[in-house]
Structures are given as C-alpha cells and as structure tokens.
Amino acid sequence: MVVVLLAACKKEKSQEEPVVQNTCDYAPYTTGSSFAYQQVAVSSPDTFYYTLQVMGDSVVNGEQFRVLEDDAGSGMSLFRCGGGSYVQLADIAAVSNVPSNVVKTEYLKENVALGGGWQEQFPINLPIVGDVQLTVDYTIMQKGTSKTVLGTVFNNVIGVRMEVSVPPYLPPTELSTNYYAKGVGLIQLDTDTDTTRLQSYAIR
Numbered sequence: 121m122v123v124v125l126l127a128a129c130k131k132e133k134s135q136e137e138p139v140v141q142n143t144c145d146y147a148p149y150t151t152g153s154s155f156a157y158q159q160v161a162v163s164s165p166d167t168f169y170y171t172l173q174v175m176g177d178s179v180v181n182g183e184q185f186r187v188l189e190d191d192a193g194s195g196m197s198l199f200r201c202g203g204g205s206y207v208q209l210a211d212i213a214a215v216s217n218v219p220s221n222v223v224k225t226e227y228l229k230e231n232v233a234l235g236g237g238w239q240e241q242f243p244i245n246l247p248i249v250g251d252v253q254l255t256v257d258y259t260i261m262q263k264g265t266s267k268t269v270l271g272t273v274f275n276n277v278i279g280v281r282m283e284v285s286v287p288p289y290l291p292p293t294e295l296s297t298n299y300y301a302k303g304v305g306l307i308q309l310d311t312d313t314d315t316t317r318l319q320s321y322a323i324r
Contacts, residue, residue, distance in 0.1 A: 144201035146230055146278065146300045149174045149186060152324035155305065158270070159316040168192075169319075185209065204231040227258070228280055228300060234263040249289060257283045257292065267299055269308050269317050274301035 149155075151174050159168040170192040178187050178198060185198035198209040206228035229238060237259040244254045262279030279299045285292040299308040304323075309316040 144206065145276075145302045146228060147199070147201050147206060147305050148303055148323060149188075149305060150324050151176050153322060155321045156319045157316050158319050159314055161314045162312065174324075180209065201228075205229055225256070227282075227298070228278065229258075230278060232260050234260050236260055244286070246286070246289065252286050252289065255285045255287065257285070259283070261297060262299065267301070267307065269299075270319060272318075274304060274307050276302035277307070 153174045155172045157170055157172070159170070161167070170190050172188050172190050175187040175189050175196075178185050180198060183200060185200045188197045188199065200207050205226055208225050208227055209223070223242060225240060226238070232238065237257060239258070240256045241253045242256070243251060245251050259281045260278065261281045262277055264276055264278075266273055266275045267277040267279075268274070277299055279297055281297045282295045283292045284290070284295050294312070296309055296311045298306060301307045304318070304321060306316075307318045
C-alpha cells in the first residue's frame, strides 16, 4: 500500500506544478501558458511525452487555486502559492487505506536556506498495523545556481529532495528530487525509475 501511495505522489509531482499570477517567482504560470515535458525510464528505452496547459482559476474552500490540465488524460490539478510557499491539492482517493478527502501538500518553500527543510505528515492505515503517520521530509539540495536541461541553461534553480517514511515500519526512503527554475517552474524531476525534463514552454 505504501508503494502505491508513493507512486501516486510521484505522479502528481512529475506532471503538475503550481500557479498564482505575478506573485510566485517559481510558478509564473498565467492562463494559456503551456509546458511540454519528456519522461524517460531509467531501465528501459520507454519515453513518455505530455504537455501541461494553464486553464484558469478555481475556488476550493474559499481559497483560489490555478487549474492545470495535461494532454495525457490525467485530469485536472489545483495549485496555489504566495509568500514563497507553493501548495498543491492532490486527490488520492483511488489509493486504498488512505483518507478519501483531498490532501494538501506544501512542496516548495523558496525562502528555506540551502541544506534546510520542512516536514509534513499524513494519516494512513496499514493492514495489521492499523493507523500510522506517513512522514514526508523535504530538503533544499540546490539553491541559486544554474542547471542545464536538454541543452538549455536555467538560472536561479532550487532543487528539493523528497523523502518518505513510516516509522518504525518504513525507514526514510528517497522518492524524488525536483528542480525549479525562477521564472519557469519545474524543469526536471529525478526518481529511481525515471527522469522528467522540460522540453519547451510558452508563458502567456
């Protein structure tokens, strides 16, 4: 069950990124903007391509979110940011043994220093074990330097490593490292099974 949950989280991270107009340097996504990605498997020649399109705004529980849709049929995703904090609403209702409501995650804090981090916890239910807490640890691995992705040099990049654990049943396990460029958003995501890279983008 834990593996399925982590896979669901990885999919959310690799395919959607947040938007709040004119307030977030690492999510400058205005309505009509688009972002094309290439996802390459590590152990096979399989390559998957998809494009994210910024559709506009939606209000959830009194909070305004930006709406992104992809052309791979994965549906709609909701994101917001402000004050250097970037938040995602992830729907994991299809995953068994987890809460059926939408999960709110804070996946990037641009004001955290290099080497610093933050933590989130989510309740899950493990067979036999019962109710436990899934712990997600975020660490800033890169800050303010450049990164080259598919031949393009991006400046002012923040790299965030994401680790998950279920003490004492699952030790800290690295799930992904995400790289965000100022003025662009997600440019690369590395996991142990694949790498997702930004191919092109158009900000409207």
